[in-house]
Amino acid sequence: MNKADPILTFEAVHKRYGSVMALDGVNLSIRRGEVVCLIGPSGSGKSTLLRCANALDVLDSGRIVFEGNEVRSSEATVRHVRRRMGMVFQNFELFPHLTVLRNVTIGPTTVLGMRRAAAEGRAMALLSKVGLSEKAAVYPSALSGGQQQRVAIARALAMEPALMLFDEPTSALDPETIGEVLSVMKVLADEGMTMLVVTHEMDFARRVADHVAVFDKGRVIEEGSPKEVFENAMVPRTRDFLSHLGWHGETTIPTAASTREVS
Numbered sequence: 636m637n638k639a640d641p642i643l644t645f646e647a648v649h650k651r652y653g654s655v656m657a658l659d660g661v662n663l664s665i666r667r668g669e670v671v672c673l674i675g676p677s678g679s680g681k682s683t684l685l686r687c688a689n690a691l692d693v694l695d696s697g698r699i700v701f702e703g704n705e706v707r708s709s710e711a712t713v714r715h716v717r718r719r720m721g722m723v724f725q726n727f728e729l730f731p732h733l734t735v736l737r738n739v740t741i742g743p744t745t746v747l748g749m750r751r752a753a754a755e756g757r758a759m760a761l762l763s764k765v766g767l768s769e770k771a772a773v774y775p776s777a778l779s780g781g782q783q784q785r786v787a788i789a790r791a792l793a794m795e796p797a798l799m800l801f802d803e804p805t806s807a808l809d810p811e812t813i814g815e816v817l818s819v820m821k822v823l824a825d826e827g828m829t830m831l832v833v834t835h836e837m838d839f840a841r842r843v844a845d846h847v848a849v850f851d852k853g854r855v856i857e858e859g860s861p862k863e864v865f866e867n868a869m870v871p872r873t874r875d876f877l878s879h880l881g882w883h884g885e886t887t888i889p890t891a892a893s894t895r896e897v898s
């Protein structure tokens with residue numbers, strides 16, 4: 636398959652919860668190697684979109700196509716999606732009763748059938764990549780939020796996913812640990828990982844995204860390059876949203892280094 640082919644496509648996706656139209660006709664494509672950031676107000680449907688992509692929730696109408704296969708609620712799809720899509724949640728969702736190392740090896744050993752020694756080798760390399768090799772033997776409760784989230788990223792990467800989904804990965808973190816998680820995500824992006832990232836970190840979206848989609852009321856109201864969206868939004872609702880977040884075209888999110896200085 637060509638690198639420019641979409642890996643994940645949403646076509647006229649609708650999803651309703653009771654009277655709430657959570658997704659109201661979403662069309663969006665993510666190409667291989669691309670970082671797409673989804674931004675938009677609370678309740679606009681961003682998490683619902685990721686959950687539908689990941690087969691955690693079922694559409695009412697429309698289509699989601701991942702690696703050429705329509706995502707349905709069949710066992711085969713769920714297996715395919717779980718193997719090929721990594722998901723990182725706001726609240727880490729690590730297994731509390733397993734060590735950091737086991738959290739990272741459990742997917743490869745149980746789902747991929749990898750030998751434990753090989754899985755541990757891969758896990759140690761990934762823990763080193765996220766800067767946590769010395770924490771392999773501890774339990775998640777002994778880690779800061781930022782460290783737990785980095786373990787969650789290593790755990791997802793251990794499955795060698797074709798696509799990583801992130802749902803506000805830093806919004807439950809103390810400000811001083813946000814930067815370390817964003818740095819790991821930037822490294823992944825620079826290495827060519829395909830990523831769909833829901834985030835309120837506008838500086839990250841501006842610097843790292845190839846493409847930004849703005850959500851409002853279950854729809855993509857605007858999309859384009861970071862420059863187009865952040866510097867030249869065409870839709871008034873996008874400009875309102877950005878200015879509500881305090882975005883005036885300059886860096887608003889402290890870097891890891893500057894946060895350390897103030898704390």
Ligand SMILES: Nc1ncnc2c1ncn2[C@@H]1O[C@H](COP(=O)(O)OP(=O)(O)OP(=O)(O)O)[C@@H](O)[C@H]1O
Pocket residue numbers: 652653655656657675676677678679680681682683684
């Ligand atoms: N399981 C559910 N049952 C009922 N309503 C739901 C459910 N999940 C989401 N909704 C509703 O669907 C809409 C979209 O929710 P969603 O969580 O996707 O928004 P979001 O953009 O991720 O918001 P946030 O930025 O606060 O995380 C909201 O009105 C929400 O209340």
Ligand SMILES: [Mg+2]
Pocket residue numbers: 681682683802
């Ligand atoms: Mg959400």
